[in-house]
Amino acid sequence: MREIHLKSRLLLWGALLLFGLVHITPVSAESALTKPKNIIILFADGTTSAQYEFGRYSSSQLRQQPFAITDVVMAKGSYQLMRTESANYFVTDSAAAASAMSTGYKVNNGVISVTPDGSMPPTLMQIAKHQGKRIGLISTAPIHDASPAAFSVHAKSRRDHQSIVDQYVALAPEVLMGGGTNFFLPNSVPGGKRQDGKNVIEVLQTQGYQYVNSPAALSQVNSSKVLGLFADEDLDYEIDRNPQETPSLAQMLTIALQALSISNKKSKNTGFVLFAENENTDSAGHQNDVAALMRDLWAFDDAVKIAIEFQKKNPDTLIIVTGDHETGGFAPTYGRKNLGPAGTANYLNVNVAQLQQIEQFKMSLDEFSKRYKAQIKQSKSLQELDTFLSNLLQQGFPGLTLDDDLRQKILTAGQLGANSNYLPSNILALAIARQTGFYWASSGHTPAPVTVAAIGPGAHLFKGYEDNTAFAKKLQALLGQK
Helix, strand or coil: CHHHHHHHHHHHHHHHHHHHHHHHHHHHHHHHHCCCCEEEEEEECCCCHHHHHHHHHHHHHHHCCCCHHHHHHHHHCEEEEEECCCCCCCCCCHHHHHHHHHHCCCCCCCCECCCCCCCCCCCHHHHHHHCCCEEEEEEEEECCCHHHHHCCCCECCCCCHHHHHHHHHHHCCCEEEEECHHHHCECCCCCCCECCCCCHHHHHHHCCCEEECCHHHHCCCCCCCEEEECCCCCCCCCCCCCCCCCCCHHHHHHHHHHHHCCCCCCCCCCCEEEEEEECHHHHHHHHCCHHHHHHHHHHHHHHHHHHHHHHHHCCCEEEEEECCCEECCEEECCEECCCCCCCHHHEECCCHHHHHHHHCCCCCHHHHHHHHHHHHCCCCCHHHHHHHHHHHHHHHCCCCCCCHHHHHHHHCCCCCCCCCCCCCHHHHHHHHHHHHCEEECCCCEECCCEEEEEECCCHHHCCEEEECHHHHHHHHHHCCCC
């Protein structure tokens, strides 16, 4: 009887082993077959789950539109969390976080893909170039800013803008689009900041780049090599953007995908790696600007939708939606309407009414600060400044009530708290929070884990909870780097 049981167990173990081998083989085969031809990294600086949930909820309630990040990429693809500390600090900056995600190595805050011992491991874009891929960089920040730079080149400081631009020329991305004209032009021309007298725009034009500096010119691009510079420094927040002067992220992405996909006798289509960043989501976090954040989350999601449409026609494309860190400790919550006693009559929670209120705002808090600070230099009295403040609030933030304590802080250049460094923006943001429930913990970065969502070939690699250095190693493997 025991022999029969033993034989039965052996047969069962054998069957399980055979099933395991049969089951493993397709997974291994799938891994070999799921290396994408194209990789699109859609990068919302300063965002994680709280911001995406806000984007989803506000888009559903106000635009009556699905939010592709959550409803498509997260829901139908893979999803993971990343920890973000840098080599020297618990709370990272963009340079260190993007460097880790690009090279697979930790660096100090403020450093571009250079390790603490001085090593310069290859960046993602350098590896992509070496593997025969075309590459592209897009940002609503200066294109030589921390995140696109860290994914591409090396610098001991994120402020080494001239060196970063020079390295771009050597790396030769097929697409460069965003702000930052200043370090492409010599300081002998208006807005230029280069100290060496070079006009890098002209240099790149001689190398076959089609240069554009307006949305109208962008729509006429017919080249496989594109340089688009649309502002001296940062592009405007979506809430402030003039569509006649500045393209949206979706418009830049559309032209980038077109350029990177061109195939002809001179330019064979070998696939590409494209990095497209909305940096305004991070800047909105620093300013504690919920209305600007909402608009730029929508703008970012519109770009994600462009990528998804491209993927439908090019199923060998991997889409990754992620960011580098969280900014502002974004914390919509319930609380009191005012500083009176707590209770049902004084209860405030976020609903459609609060969303509709911030939807009516017509300018970013950054724009408010610029206008207010300019007026400080002109006003002859505190009363005159107070009148200007009231008119500016009525013009830009209809329906907002500014409590007396906060009005006084703005008028007297008072401080709000040790972690509020963007004034008077953070002060006005607190006024907005008191009326709407959109509170913030800080004006700086936080260590909240960052979300990664991926869909397409290779997406199965992005799951679980890992360090941000693993992001680089996964992309290196998908690019065939050994």
